[in-house]
Amino acid sequence: GAVVSQHPSRVICKSGTSVKIECRSLDFQATTMFWYRQFPKKSLMLMATSNEGSKATYEQGVEKDKFLINHASLTLSTLTVTSAHPEDSSFYICSARLSLTDTQYFGPGTRLTVL
Amino acid sequence: GESVGLHLPTLSVQEGDNSIINCAYSNSASDYFIWYKQESGKGPQFIIDIRSNMDKRQGQRVTVLLNKTVKHLSLQIAATQPGDSAVYFCAETRRGGADGLTFGKGTHLIIQP
Numbered sequence: 001g002a003v004v005s006q007h008p009s010r011v012i013c014k015s016g017t018s019v020k021i022e023c024r025s026l027d028f029q030a031t032t033m034f035w036y037r038q039f040p041k042k043s044l045m046l047m048a049t050s051n052e053g054s055k056a057t058y059e060q061g062v063e064k065d066k067f068l069i070n071h072a073s074l075t076l077s078t079l080t081v082t083s084a085h086p087e088d089s090s091f092y093i094c095s096a097r098l099s100l101t102d103t104q105y106f107g108p109g110t111r112l113t114v115l
Numbered sequence: 116g117e118s119v120g121l122h123l124p125t126l127s128v129q130e131g132d133n134s135i136i137n138c139a140y141s142n143s144a145s146d147y148f149i150w151y152k153q154e155s156g157k158g159p160q161f162i163i164d165i166r167s168n169m170d171k172r173q174g175q176r177v178t179v180l181l182n183k184t185v186k187h188l189s190l191q192i193a194a195t196q197p198g199d200s201a202v203y204f205c206a207e208t209r210r211g212g213a214d215g216l217t218f219g220k221g222t223h224l225i226i227q228p
Contacts, residue, residue: 002161034215034216036216042220043204043218043221044159044216046215046216049214049215059215093159097213102147102213103149103164104212105161106151106158106160106161107158109157109158111156
């Protein structure tokens with residue numbers, strides 16, 4: 001149980017384009033999902049909190065107009081990286097919070113490479 | 116700066132030995148702590164958690180200890196196996212887990228045959 005998927009697993013795009021990443025909780029409903037990014041050999045950094053049916057809450061230093069988050073249903077949150085640049089290249093990982101235990105379960109991550 | 120940190124970036128142990136991975140946190144408001152295991156190129160995998168009203172919790176081959184006095188968290192893995200090789204992160208949060216997680220730097224556990 002508590003399985004979270006992400007799609008795509010890898011994406012390569014040109015600078016200036018937008019990329020959408022999907023995060024789905026497969027066997028439970030999640031009113032709250034979170035988005036993290038991770039640079040090579042570094043730890044995970046929280047980017048934003050995504051709440052179903054309301055606006056996302058962004059961490060300090062994360063541009064909300066650049067990283068658009070939509071949480072339209074209890075099983076799906078999307079992160080859109082707009083006008084991507086090479087410095088946006090990173091490993092993006094989502095998590096979904098299981099309300100019963102408050103535990104966050106993570107997706108497998110999406111490797112974004114911006115050329 | 117980060118709220119949670121690790122004492123060692125790499126820990127090498129013999130297969131079959133016990134491993135202890137340590138973590139220090141600085142936010143006294145944190146009330147929920149989790150250990151995750153991350154293999155290369157994958158998302159973090161939940162191992163075990165503990166709330167601030169406890170000081171010890173046991174799972175299958177793993178034990179988490181919490182010392183709130185010195186803000187210290189540890190993960191003990193018994194009889195380590197090759198499949199235990201990974202990076203281990205401690206994470207902390209507040210409001211019982213409703214907030215996002217703050218991760219430590221991670222410890223790379225290497226199992227020697």
